[in-house]
Amino acid sequence: MIMGKPTALGRVVATERRPNTPHEFHFWTSLDSPVGIGTIVRVEGRDAVNGVVPRVFGIVTEGFSWTDLASPMHDVMGHDGNPADDPPFQTTRSEIRLYTAAVLRHIPEEPLQPVPMGTVYLADETDVAVALRMDGYLKEGSRTGIPIGVYRAGGTDSVIYLDADFLLGPEAAHMNISGVSGLATKTSAVEWLLQSIFAHAPAQKGSVAAVCFNVKGPDLCFLDQPGEIDEADRRLYEQCGVAPEPFQNAQYYAPYKSDGVSLNTLRSNEQLLENVSPLTWGLREVLQYAEVLLNKDDVDAKADALIDFIKENVLDKRFADPMLERSHTVVSFADLDAWFKDVLRSLERKDDQSWRTHHVATIRKVRNRLSNISLRCKGLVADDGAASDLPFGSFEDRTVYVIDVAGLEEDAQDLVFARVVTKLREHLEKHDLGVQQVVVFVDELNKYAPGDGTETYVRKMLLDIAERGRYLGLVLFGAQQFRSQVHRRVVGNSGTAVYGRMDGDELATPGYSVLSPAIKTKLATLEKGQLMVRHPHFTQPIFVRFPRPAIMRGRDGVRQYPQAQSPSLHAAVLRTLRVLDASLTLGWLQDVTALATDDEILRARNDVVRTRPGDVRRAFAANFRATVAPRSASRSESVTPLPAVPADDPYGF
Amino acid sequence: MSAESLRRELAALLPGARATSGDATLELMSSAIDPPRLIGAGVVEDPAMMAHRINGAPTGGFRAFLDGTQRSRTVSYVGNVPIVHGVVSAVARERRGRRLHTWSVPLVEERIYAPRSLLGNAAWDALCTRFRDTLVDCTEQDDSAAHPYAMRDAAYHKVQADREVLEQRLAERWCSLENDALFVDGSISGSDTVAKSACAVGVVKSHRTIYAAARDLSVVLGLRAGERTSVFRVTSQKRTTVASWYLRMRDPAEHDPMWGLVRAEIAYADERLAERLAERANEVSRWILAETSPLALPDGRWDTMVYGIRDCEEYLRALA
Numbered sequence: 001m002i003m004g005k006p007t008a009l010g011r012v013v014a015t016e017r018r019p020n021t022p023h024e025f026h027f028w029t030s031l032d033s034p035v036g037i038g039t040i041v042r043v044e045g046r047d048a049v050n051g052v053v054p055r056v057f058g059i060v061t062e063g064f065s066w067t068d069l070a071s072p073m074h075d076v077m078g079h080d081g082n083p084a085d086d087p088p089f090q091t092t093r094s095e096i097r098l099y100t101a102a103v104l105r106h107i108p109e110e111p112l113q114p115v116p117m118g119t120v121y122l123a124d125e126t127d128v129a130v131a132l133r134m135d136g137y138l139k140e141g142s143r144t145g146i147p148i149g150v151y152r153a154g155g156t157d158s159v160i161y162l163d164a165d166f167l168l169g170p171e172a173a174h175m176n177i178s179g180v181s182g183l184a185t186k187t188s189a190v191e192w193l194l195q196s197i198f199a200h201a202p203a204q205k206g207s208v209a210a211v212c213f214n215v216k217g218p219d220l221c222f223l224d225q226p227g228e229i230d231e232a233d234r235r236l237y238e239q240c241g242v243a244p245e246p247f248q249n250a251q252y253y254a255p256y257k258s259d260g261v262s263l264n265t266l267r268s269n270e271q272l273l274e275n276v277s278p279l280t281w282g283l284r285e286v287l288q289y290a291e292v293l294l295n296k297d298d299v300d301a302k303a304d305a306l307i308d309f310i311k312e313n314v315l316d317k318r319f320a321d322p323m324l325e326r327s328h329t330v331v332s333f334a335d336l337d338a339w340f341k342d343v344l345r346s347l348e349r350k351d352d353q354s355w356r357t358h359h360v361a362t363i364r365k366v367r368n369r370l371s372n373i374s375l376r377c378k379g380l381v382a383d384d385g386a387a388s389d390l391p392f393g394s395f396e397d398r399t400v401y402v403i404d405v406a407g408l409e410e411d412a413q414d415l416v417f418a419r420v421v422t423k424l425r426e427h428l429e430k431h432d433l434g435v436q437q438v439v440v441f442v443d444e445l446n447k448y449a450p451g452d453g454t455e456t457y458v459r460k461m462l463l464d465i466a467e468r469g470r471y472l473g474l475v476l477f478g479a480q481q482f483r484s485q486v487h488r489r490v491v492g493n494s495g496t497a498v499y500g501r502m503d504g505d506e507l508a509t510p511g512y513s514v515l516s517p518a519i520k521t522k523l524a525t526l527e528k529g530q531l532m533v534r535h536p537h538f539t540q541p542i543f544v545r546f547p548r549p550a551i552m553r554g555r556d557g558v559r560q561y562p563q564a565q566s567p568s569l570h571a572a573v574l575r576t577l578r579v580l581d582a583s584l585t586l587g588w589l590q591d592v593t594a595l596a597t598d599d600e601i602l603r604a605r606n607d608v609v610r611t612r613p614g615d616v617r618r619a620f621a622a623n624f625r626a627t628v629a630p631r632s633a634s635r636s637e638s639v640t641p642l643p644a645v646p647a648d649d650p651y652g653f
Numbered sequence: 654m655s656a657e658s659l660r661r662e663l664a665a666l667l668p669g670a671r672a673t674s675g676d677a678t679l680e681l682m683s684s685a686i687d688p689p690r691l692i693g694a695g696v697v698e699d700p701a702m703m704a705h706r707i708n709g710a711p712t713g714g715f716r717a718f719l720d721g722t723q724r725s726r727t728v729s730y731v732g733n734v735p736i737v738h739g740v741v742s743a744v745a746r747e748r749r750g751r752r753l754h755t756w757s758v759p760l761v762e763e764r765i766y767a768p769r770s771l772l773g774n775a776a777w778d779a780l781c782t783r784f785r786d787t788l789v790d791c792t793e794q795d796d797s798a799a800h801p802y803a804m805r806d807a808a809y810h811k812v813q814a815d816r817e818v819l820e821q822r823l824a825e826r827w828c829s830l831e832n833d834a835l836f837v838d839g840s841i842s843g844s845d846t847v848a849k850s851a852c853a854v855g856v857v858k859s860h861r862t863i864y865a866a867a868r869d870l871s872v873v874l875g876l877r878a879g880e881r882t883s884v885f886r887v888t889s890q891k892r893t894t895v896a897s898w899y900l901r902m903r904d905p906a907e908h909d910p911m912w913g914l915v916r917a918e919i920a921y922a923d924e925r926l927a928e929r930l931a932e933r934a935n936e937v938s939r940w941i942l943a944e945t946s947p948l949a950l951p952d953g954r955w956d957t958m959v960y961g962i963r964d965c966e967e968y969l970r971a972l973a
Contacts (some may be wrong), residue, residue, distance in 0.1 A: 069968060070951035078948040090713040091960050092751040093947045094967070 006364040006648040009033050009154075010099070010120040011317075012043055023103045025115035028096055035060055035099055036152030036534075037518045040123040042129055045116035052108055056115050057123060057131030058101030059540045061516040067093045068594065079650040082311035100516070102540045104131040115285035133537040137163045140599060146200045147240035148193060148533055149544030159239055159542045160374035162496060164202055164534045168437050169470030172495030176445070178483040179500025181527055187219045189498060189551040190441050193477070196437065198398045199242045206395035206517070211390075211424065213417060214404040215443050222557030223400055224250035226550060233547035235570075249399035253279040253390060255380035255408060256414075260602050261572040262564070264379050264407040266554075269561035273579055278609055279403060280382045281389065283333050285419060286373060292457045293373050293411050300364045309358070311364075314339060323347075323355065333374040333381065340367040359579040376414040388610045392423050395434030414458050417448065421461055421474075424613040428472040437473035440465070446485040453512035459487060466493035484509040497534040499541075501526040515541070518582055568599055573605045580608065592621045654763060656728050659738050666779050670729045670736070673770060679725040679737065679809045693866035694885035697896065698931045702869035707900075707938045714940030715854070716833035717756050718961030719746040721820040722969040723813040725766070731776050737791075739812035742973040743819040743901045745827055745835065746965050753964045757826060760819045761973045766808040768792040771799060789815075790914040806945040809900065815842055828853055835963055836941065841895060841918050848893035848920060854937050855895070855918035858957040860911055863909040866917075868963045876901035876912040879942060884934045886921055898934050902945050903956050913956045915939060 010029035014020040018048060025043065027033050037060055045054040065419060069075055079085045093342040095531045104113060107130070128151055129135045138161060145161030175193070179185045194210050201208050201489040214220040221282060226246050237244040252275055254265035262268060267276055290307055313319060319339070320327035323346045326340045340363070347360050374381045390401060403420060405413045421440060427433035442448060465476045466489060478494070480486050485508060490496070502523045512520060521542070532541045550561070567575065574589050593601050604623035612618035656812055660672040696702050721743035727735040740763040747756035758817035769777050769790040779789050791807040820837070821844035827835050841855035842845045850928040865873045873882055882899040901911030917937055921928070931946065944959035952963050
């Protein structure tokens with residue numbers, strides 16, 4: 001470029017066999033031009049239309065190269081059939097670089113005509129903004145751009161923005177990311193995008209938080225810990241206007257392990273427990289979502305009726321029935337089991353086959369299935385009915401809530417997912433969640449919302465979010481390895497689609513047929529840190545680079561903060577309580593719980609964690625029977641002598 | 654101007670004109686082919702014509718290549734008289750970094766060719782008014798000049814001459830501005846300036862005329878790959894004398910005797926400088942042999958055509 005005058009990169013060509021259309025054109029370049037697949041170019045037309053010389057922006061989607069050889073045989077002849085023979089050619093054979101570009105935008109937009117012959121230039125930063133229609137949402141005063149990365153080609157370095165109205169709603173919403181596993185692309189991209197959203201979400205959109213489900217490994221376990229990034233990443237952060245630091249506000253939730261003592265998470269190192277809370281639910285919470293766990297084949301209409309009866313008439317109420325041996329107040333699985341036993345015993349006693357229209361077989365089946373839940377979800381479901389939950393109602397702006405369900409059974413993961421998302425939706429509908437928008441990140445979407453298989457509660461719910469979430473501020477960020485295996489209404493409703501490196505087999509599926517072979521090849525060989533982005537404003541997919549998140553990677557976190565050894569009951573309880581009151585000691589805990597059973601100790605811990613009292617010592621101790629302080633027995637100084645035995649005592653020896 | 658638009662224009666200009674259909678060019682249709690001839694040449698290097706092996710490895714010596722093209726077709730008939738549209742062009746392609754680029758500007762001209770004496774004054778005047786300087790009279794003073802083929806051939810020859818003029822003009826420009834060697838496709842003897850220039854080398858691929866006496870023919874046709882004949886002098890009344898020799902570029906085994914045979918022309922200084930001419934012939938031959946790669950395929954004349962000349966033709970095909 002000489003003094004601001006751009007250098008021509010190529011010229012538009014069209015032949016009868018390869019004509020230009022309003023959506024596609026061809027151009028040739030010199031052999032050393034920096035054009036590649038994904039490069040954005042600008043065409044300056046030659047002739048004015050309605051007094052305006054048309055400008056067309058396009059993105060390179062295919063490239064061709066050939067020489068003036070009519071047949072490969074001619075080259076064979078030129079080398080005498082010997083590939084090792086390299087004759088000292090004085091002249092290099094003529095060669096062409098021909099590119100096909102897909103149109104991004106015409107200016108003026110009307111009349112929409114085939115791309116005219118003209119000169120092709122590399123798009124500069126301003127051109128990129130116009131080509132991608134970003135100029136519409138980057139205006140000062142009404143800026144809704146959220147950086148997703150940097151487009152780079154031939155010296156152009158341009159930040160690519162997504163429109164917040166189309167990423168977080170209400171115009172469109174949701175983001176779906178695909179890519180092969182193991183390249184740290186999907187999770188990294190989501191972490192980066194969340195950071196970018198937190199940094200750039202426009203003020204008029206209000207508060208925003210994120211709920212991330214950690215479904216495998218330690219991927220999301222160290223979002224608040226700094227990670228190493230290099231200078232190139234730092235520059236990308238700077239370009240995008242995002243601080244290169246971990247999330248400032250992150251809260252972790254994890255269920256207990258099956259022993260009920262320690263948390264079932266890879267973030268169990270004592271140094272990191274400050275913002276880790278247990279996630280436990282009681283019977284009430286679980287029964288609301290019983291259908292998530294109960295197989296449709298098992299639970300027919302009759303069983304459904306009994307479960308509804310329990311929910312409405314038994315749960316959390318004093319239940320009395322003349323047939324039963326006693327009245328029941330069911331708040332826990334243990335209470336529920338006692339109630340079932342009483343009902344079944346009473347039926348046996350009366351030799352009756354039904355109770356309140358419910359057949360004994362149905363009662364037995366429902367008992368079996370519900371009791372099973374507490375076993376299948378051990379650690380998540382508390383027998384005592386106590387719940388420790390996400391802070392629905394007091395969510396905080398720019399905070400990430402991570403729910404670590406990686407250690408849970410599949411059913412329990414479904415339950416967590418279903419309940420959390422439903423609660424989020426309920427609170428967003430009532431505008432009392434604490435924030436106006438929530439991004440829900442779900443990995444392995446092909447597992448939760450598969451394109452085939454039977455209808456599940458989780459899939460129905462994901463479909464519901466995908467189709468209606470944008471009106472509520474409930475935004476789904478889904479990730480999966482195989483997009484083709486995800487329900488098409490879920491991916492179809494994602495306004496923004498992001499692709500990391502893709503598997504060749506996946507690219508061969510019909511969903512990718514709109515991509516040119518060159519784009520597919522590029523997708524199959526994308527480096528770490530590169531993404532292809534589709535967004536409603538972009539008429540064609542765009543390739544961007546994003547920085548490695550300044551967040552500790554899962555495997556680094558596990559190495560730096562090793563998992564705590566399985567502690568004794570007292571040590572585990574103390575660890576949990578010391579988050580609330582650092583002055584507590586093991587000796588005090590042992591004294592207070594000296595006469596208590598393990599269940600009583602755990603119940604007391606759960607109670608304290610749930611209520612978070614000001615005086616932790618008193619609140620915890622109040623759960624136990626008062627104990628008399630130990631006192632050492634004293635021997636009396638004078639011992640009264642025994643009466644003397646009479647001499648004539650007949651029993652004397 | 655496209656042939657189609659010219660046909661429409663002529664139809665408007667000459668009410669009696671009949672437009673022709675088809676795109677066949679005179680270059681394909683013309684019967685004007687020179688008869689084969691043998692012309693004894695004055696050998697200046699040796700006492701008699703003989704073969705010389707070119708010693709030394711082929712080396713690049715040419716900086717540019719020059720060639721011209723022509724394309725002519727009958728676009729209309731006025732009575733039985735053809736109106737021919739001809740386009741001639743020439744270009745020099747300069748080698749920089751092993752790639753060829755256009756030197757200076759290519760020359761392209763188009764003209765209308767018609768025999769004035771057979772066309773009639775009214776039609777000629779109408780054509781003159783419209784085409785002015787680009788109208789060429791191709792009348793031939795011959796008994797059979799009225800034969801449609803003769804008229805067509807006459808036009809073809811005029812187009813050919815115009816093409817040669819363009820080539821010579823461009824070659825003269827090169828010789829006046831540059832000092833490096835220029836590979837000219839065809840003879841250089843048509844222009845005195847070029848023929849006497851030290852930097853122009855003409856390479857003739859067609860051999861309707863062979864400059865050898867009958868007794869020397871076997872030497873010429875018996876050349877093996879990498880051999881040349883003795884240098885001889887080519888003299889013509891209308892052309893400048895040049896030094897010339899035959900060179901076999903490729904092995905003719907299993908081919909006809911002309912396979913890979915070219916005739917090179919350079920400036921002829923003086924018979925007394927025969928030894929220097931021989932050295933120069935060897936040097937230029939090495940340059941020519943260095944141009945045998947890459948092959949000029951798919952052109953059918955690839956055995957004698959060098960890639961630089963093919964590049965000129967391709968360039969002009971795209972341009973004109």
